Amino acid sequence: MELLEIRNVSQEFGGLRALDSVNLQVRQEEIFGLIGPNGAGKTTLFNLITGIYKPTEGQVLFRGRNIENLPPHQISRLGIGRTFQNIRLFRKMSVLDNVKVGMHAVTRAGFWGTLREWGYSRKEEKKIDERARELLAMVGLYDKRMEYAESLAYGEQRRLEVARALGLNPVLLLLDEPAAGMNTREKEELIELVAGIRGMSITVLLVEHDMNVVMNVCERIAVLDYGRKIAEGDPYSIRNDERVIQSYLGVGM
Amino acid sequence: MFWQQLINGLTLGSTYALIALGYTMVYGIIQLINFAHGEIYMFGAFAGLFLVTRFGVNVFVAMLGAMIFCMLLGMLVERIAYRPLRGRSSRLSALISAIGVSIFLSTLMVLIRGPQTDRYPDTIEISSFSLGPVQVSSLQVIILLVAALLMLGLQVFIHKTKMGKAMRACSEDLDASSLMGVNVNRVISFTFALGSALAAAGGVMVGLYYNAVWPYMGLMAGLKAFAAAVLGGIGSIPGAMLGGLCSGVLEIFGVAYLASSYRDAIAFGILIVVLLVRPQGILGKPISKKV
Amino acid sequence: MIVMEQYLTQYIDPYYVRIAVLLGINIVLALGLNLITGVTGQLSMGHAGFMSIGAYTAAIMSIHAGTSFGISLLGGALMAAAFGFLIGVPTLRLEGDYLAMVTIGFAEIVRVVFLNLDIAGRAIGLSGIPSETGFLNVWLVAVLVIFLNTRLLKSRTGRALYAIREDEIAAQASGINTTFYKIFAFVIGSFLGGLAGGFYAHYMTYINPQDFGFMKSIELLNMVVLGGMGSIPGTILGSVVLTLAPEMLRMVAEYRLLFYGGLLVLMMIFRPNGLLGDVRWYDIRKRLARNGVKSYGTA
Numbered sequence: 001m002e003l004l005e006i007r008n009v010s011q012e013f014g015g016l017r018a019l020d021s022v023n024l025q026v027r028q029e030e031i032f033g034l035i036g037p038n039g040a041g042k043t044t045l046f047n048l049i050t051g052i053y054k055p056t057e058g059q060v061l062f063r064g065r066n067i068e069n070l071p072p073h074q075i076s077r078l079g080i081g082r083t084f085q086n087i088r089l090f091r092k093m094s095v096l097d098n099v100k101v102g103m104h105a106v107t108r109a110g111f112w113g114t115l116r117e118w119g120y121s122r123k124e125e126k127k128i129d130e131r132a133r134e135l136l137a138m139v140g141l142y143d144k145r146m147e148y149a150e151s152l153a154y155g156e157q158r159r160l161e162v163a164r165a166l167g168l169n170p171v172l173l174l175l176d177e178p179a180a181g182m183n184t185r186e187k188e189e190l191i192e193l194v195a196g197i198r199g200m201s202i203t204v205l206l207v208e209h210d211m212n213v214v215m216n217v218c219e220r221i222a223v224l225d226y227g228r229k230i231a232e233g234d235p236y237s238i239r240n241d242e243r244v245i246q247s248y249l250g251v252g253m
Numbered sequence: 254m255f256w257q258q259l260i261n262g263l264t265l266g267s268t269y270a271l272i273a274l275g276y277t278m279v280y281g282i283i284q285l286i287n288f289a290h291g292e293i294y295m296f297g298a299f300a301g302l303f304l305v306t307r308f309g310v311n312v313f314v315a316m317l318g319a320m321i322f323c324m325l326l327g328m329l330v331e332r333i334a335y336r337p338l339r340g341r342s343s344r345l346s347a348l349i350s351a352i353g354v355s356i357f358l359s360t361l362m363v364l365i366r367g368p369q370t371d372r373y374p375d376t377i378e379i380s381s382f383s384l385g386p387v388q389v390s391s392l393q394v395i396i397l398l399v400a401a402l403l404m405l406g407l408q409v410f411i412h413k414t415k416m417g418k419a420m421r422a423c424s425e426d427l428d429a430s431s432l433m434g435v436n437v438n439r440v441i442s443f444t445f446a447l448g449s450a451l452a453a454a455g456g457v458m459v460g461l462y463y464n465a466v467w468p469y470m471g472l473m474a475g476l477k478a479f480a481a482a483v484l485g486g487i488g489s490i491p492g493a494m495l496g497g498l499c500s501g502v503l504e505i506f507g508v509a510y511l512a513s514s515y516r517d518a519i520a521f522g523i524l525i526v527v528l529l530v531r532p533q534g535i536l537g538k539p540i541s542k543k544v
Numbered sequence: 545m546i547v548m549e550q551y552l553t554q555y556i557d558p559y560y561v562r563i564a565v566l567l568g569i570n571i572v573l574a575l576g577l578n579l580i581t582g583v584t585g586q587l588s589m590g591h592a593g594f595m596s597i598g599a600y601t602a603a604i605m606s607i608h609a610g611t612s613f614g615i616s617l618l619g620g621a622l623m624a625a626a627f628g629f630l631i632g633v634p635t636l637r638l639e640g641d642y643l644a645m646v647t648i649g650f651a652e653i654v655r656v657v658f659l660n661l662d663i664a665g666r667a668i669g670l671s672g673i674p675s676e677t678g679f680l681n682v683w684l685v686a687v688l689v690i691f692l693n694t695r696l697l698k699s700r701t702g703r704a705l706y707a708i709r710e711d712e713i714a715a716q717a718s719g720i721n722t723t724f725y726k727i728f729a730f731v732i733g734s735f736l737g738g739l740a741g742g743f744y745a746h747y748m749t750y751i752n753p754q755d756f757g758f759m760k761s762i763e764l765l766n767m768v769v770l771g772g773m774g775s776i777p778g779t780i781l782g783s784v785v786l787t788l789a790p791e792m793l794r795m796v797a798e799y800r801l802l803f804y805g806g807l808l809v810l811m812m813i814f815r816p817n818g819l820l821g822d823v824r825w826y827d828i829r830k831r832l833a834r835n836g837v838k839s840y841g842t843a
Contacts, residue, residue, distance in 0.1 A: 092774075104720050148822070
């Protein structure tokens with residue numbers, strides 16, 4: 001069944017149509033790629049799904065439930081995690097604390113509990129700590145856990161964003177250009193990481209410019225151009241689609 | 254009574270509008286509440302006073318002199334306290350720096366000349382005439398006329414000159430303008446100069462109208478003008494004009510019909526109500542976040 | 545406790561006791577503001593307003609209702625917190641810097657209201673407040689506040705507050721209800737402001753609206769900024785420096801303000817995180833350890 005369904009969604013910014021009646025279905029436990037030239041509306045779509053924008057028209061359904069009018073923090077609590085194209089880490093917090101913040105949605109210790117610091121909240125804090133360390137080990141940042149997030153290298157910052165998003169035990173993970181600015185070796189590690197995430201039965205929706213990454217990890221791909229979906233299919237058919245080649249892939253492919 | 258208060262309110266409001274323009278232009282471009290703007294206005298009032306008393310110049314010449322002085326002061330403040338922070342610090346840092354400048358400037362004035370209040374000498378003959386039941390003083394006419402001329406001039410400048418276009422482009426999108434070859438630093442510097450000049454004109458006129466200038470006059474006037482800019486829609490130039498006039502009228506009516514001792518509270522009451530009901534103000538666009 | 549208090553005042557110069565009491569009050573005030581501005585990143589510039597609400601409420605309760613000191617303090621703090629809530633709800637759901645302006649305006653309104661209120665003694669102020677505050681009770685509360693604050697900032701709630709300061713959108717994407725936490729920080733900060741105000745009133749035994757003007761708010765903001773935004777040791781350091789400096793330098797008030805203003809600008813340009821804002825035990829230990837190895841090697 002569809003985990004995420006985008007139904008006839010349009011988004012306008014002051015007369016500019018950034019998205020034009022887009023339809024999209026993402027199935028449970030697949031890796032779905034979203035490609036298209038700059039300004040095609042990919043990040044806008046992400047912001048719509050995560051509640052930062054409200055669509056001008058159309059619906060967004062997650063597990064059959066309308067989420068287009070929910071505030072961002074409630075949407076993430078449903079199990080939708082994301083990373084950002086222009087990295088948004090908590091710069092002056094430690095790497096470990098960044099991941100712990102990511103677990104905010106799945107923990108519940110409140111003000112009074114933390115003041116007393118015993119019983120439930122203490123046990124929970126221990127669990128948070130263990131889980132955050134696990135996730136950091138998974139993305140290869142365990143040794144840097146006490147550094148400030150801003151002191152990490154670019155590729156490490158991207159991986160930390162992934163770890164933070166995994167903190168909320170997502171059902172659906174949105175990755176916004178995770179390979180941007182990475183070198184070849186880092187990209188290979190990233191492909192491995194995405195495969196690992198899939199192994200945790202998490203569905204992944206991926207925006208990416210790097211064709212190599214997209215073709216390697218995605219099972220299905222949709223192509224956006226000027227806010228419209230111009231193609232959808234498996235990597236092979238996308239690679240051979242006339243319109244896609246014309247508008248986006250160009251001669252380079 | 255009503256019409257009389259309306260004229261008084263519009264006179265006060267037009268000076269608020271002149272100050273509010275500086276807030277709104279700077280906010281439109283760099284999203285900074287230029288907290289020191291009220292102090293620039295205060296310096297303008299004193300610069301005008303200085304020129305009138307020391308050199309015995311005509312009030313209009315003094316106003317012009319004050320405007321030029323404040324242009325330089327505004328650019329200097331931007332250069333020293335804001336530009337070093339741009340691009341590498343949070344908005345919170347920039348705002349705190351602006352507050353620092355504001356305190357620095359008002360205390361500087363106290364150290365220069367003491368905290369007491371001064372009055373403008375009677376340089377212009379104030380006559381008053383009746384328009385039906387309303388008493389209008391020549392000073393009110395002058396203030397309304399000068400304010401209207403300055404705002405008209407600003408509109409023409411913004412829409413007809415190259416620098417005006419650059420300013421509008423920067424308030425749409427600073428980064429894109431920079432990529433298009435607009436010298437962003439120059440535009441920002443110029444925006445501060447323009448806003449400061451308008452505030453200086455407002456300062457001289459308020460000094461004349463209330464016949465009082467003192468070093469802490471900038472704080473309250475600045476806050477009220479900011480409230481006016483928010484009322485009109487922050488970032489919108491016509492909004493600042495409208496918001497200024499509305500604030501002035503509301504304040505005068507509040508004093509006349511409610512309670513005079515709560516005068517300074519009225520502006521903040523307005524601010525809080527606007528934020529509750531319509532945060533983007535009368536003419537502002539809804540704010541969209543950049544992600 | 546009363547015996548100990550007497551003992552203290554008998555053997556220690558009352559001047560030092562006085563400074564220590566004021567320092568304790570300032571620490572509680574500054575930690576409250578630190579929670580709002582330093583930790584959560586919401587600029588509040590009317591902290592003296594909340595202090596005055598606490599001071600007047602507690603004083604009026606003590607004088608007119610004859611409540612005990614503890615109850616008066618609690619009443620003042622709760623009143624300040626309630627006003628913090630009223631101001632915070634409309635303002636904090638908005639983005640941007642509106643809070644700074646609204647809080648200045650609010651503090652001014654509060655001042656004007658007390659100037660016009662009969663029960664608050666109008667411009668003359670309120671005198672005859674029972675003298676209840678002493679070194680021991682102030683510092684007992686100050687230490688408790690420091691302790692609870694430290695716990696809070698290390699907890700899940702504390703991390704959420706820091707995250708809001710660092711990046712609001714990323715915080716939302718992590719499931720944090722940013723509006724709720726901003727209001728939460730604001731209410732707790734106002735509560736502490738009101739609490740300190742109550743102590744202040746019962747120490748001075750006379751209060752006046754001019755004690756809680758804009759410059760008081762700026763002084764408190766400076767304590768947070770100087771020591772380090774968001775850092776508890778930093779805020780305490782800032783409170784100590786700015787409580788002691790005027791006493792030791794005997795500066796004329798005007799020069800002090802000039803200094804405050806210049807200090808804010810210079811701090812923002814050269815050390816926006818304050819003296820201790822981004823200094824952590826972890827980094828110090830690491831550096832010590834590295835130096836230790838080096839000296840061992842060369843020995």
